[in-house]
Amino acid sequence: MAVEPHKHCPICGTPxxxxxxxxxxxxxxxxxxxLAQQKKSRYGLLAVIIIFVIVWYLFSFVL
Incomplete structure (x- = not known):
């Protein structure tokens, strides 16, 4: 008895x-x-990294 090829819903697991x-x-x-939450999280992380690099640059080369 073979099962037809299928996958499962990533949310509820239904075939x-x-x-x-x-x-x-x-x-x-x-x-x-x-997906929207993941996108917001990625942009937030990118913003934190950019701010960190700017602050690091200011403290290393300007001050």
């Missing part, structure tokens, strides 16, 4: 076809929120 990303509009909404 879905290979060409689908998520299983329902509710899971799609959660997926989009997670």
């Amino acid at each position: 879905i076809p290979l060409n689908e990303l998520v299983c329902s509009p509710d899971c799609q909404k959660i997926w989009n929120q997670r």
